[in-house]
Amino acid sequence: METTIKPTLLFVHGAWHVPDSYGKLTSALRTAGFEVHLPRLLSMNESRPPNADLADDSDLIRSYATSLIEAGRDVIVLMHSYGGQVGTNSLYGLSKKARSAKGLSGGITHLIYMAGSASADGKSMTYLVEVFGHMDKMPIAFGFDENQSCVPNYPKEGLVGEPYADQLDPEEFKAYIATFVRSNGKCMYLPLQNTPAWRDDVKLLYIHTLGDLTLPIDYQRNMVQYMEKEGKTVQTVELESGHCPNLTATKAVVDAVVNFTSE
Template sequence: MTAQTKPTIVIVHGGWHIPEHYDKLVTALESADYEVHVPRLPSTNGPRPPNADLDSDTALVRSYVESLVRAGRTVAAILHSYGGQVGSNALYGLGVDARAAQGLKGGVSHLIYMTAYAVPEGTAMMDKVKEFNNMDLVPLAFDFAEDDSCVHRNPKVFMVGPGPEDEEIDKYVETLVRWNGKCMYQASKHAAWRDIPVSFIYTTADMTVPFDYQKNFVEGLEKAGRKVQTFELATGHCPNFTATEGVVDAVIKVVTA
């Protein structure tokens, strides 16, 4: 596979994150000759009260990827955490096969869920938390302000976890941002995974989207008739930062299969 035939990679980041949190992953993928884009989601843009939500994030990602595929690009999307909700909602109808059926070039070739929400239409992130009877843990994990913006109460331990040196982790955590917590309660309207090949990167030590949740997502996809290629990384919720090489290996296996 030459640089010209490799898919363009678009990373849809998670809540509390900004594109800079994916620098290690971007650098590693670029070293393997991939072009990488990480658009910033409007729900992390900082105003109080928040002025953007799942709908805003969906519109941004759809517009961004549409501009690439209309130029004939093949795109592989890496969806992290809440980014799974956004990507599922935004990328429906943009698959390579769907576009080819219309005589169009380009399209989304793969959805790579990285410890990300992969749920059916009409499902919100908090619906899964309720399903697992974990709603009592929400106020312990997340600090919601009166305007519904929120921060993670202990991201160093419960979101990042072990891996890099403490100083590196501290820098990562210091740059996490306040996010619109309403996004967690908003149901997706579309499920792009129904028509685009799907892979899932499990993170077995994840304390933000637990391994049981992740396995439940994949079971749901398979019950819906989707074949899911899976990978396991023994790390926490931010493998883009703590297990970068493992993520790159998985992505390359997916897009070159």
């Protein structure tokens, strides 16, 4: 009997989230035929003061991706929010085309940013906050402790988005928020140290979230425009969602991933 190999999807999660935060989406992706890997980022280990940052998260994700690739897997990477900064910082040079040129099997074939940080070379996540003149909103949106651990101040209104949260079963929303942990707030200010992964020879998709207050749509479009200016082809999908389409637009995210990776 011939065995069908499921597409391998490496999910890089966002700040404040842990793997349990994405149960609704990962379940739907597995039902759609993907083998999903979702390691917990080290900066979400709840140590106080934080003892892991972007570099530690990047090392973890590169190591995890490499283990899948060296097993001969073709890997799709889905990155949410801060997970985009981690994936962008850690995955350059692992593309299937680059490895194939060396006679090696496996590699990354697709990068998908889901309201994710696709930063420019050497830039931090707060770079665009400065460009758009919104640095004064940082202490309003996020609660920084003295030890620089951080939480979203308004998880319903600012993160999930109030109109989208109100469409959910109240218990589902409550359970989602209960998964959140404090993150290392310093990570938002740390610049990319490596060549951005989106510069690799891979297919790129950006899933825009039109009602996003955490990573506003103008920021998202600016990142896509920069990648295109640098010669990359970026497919885009627009969702009527806040910053957490994994919760509020699950089917639309799955459809976007399936359509993009099956082309």
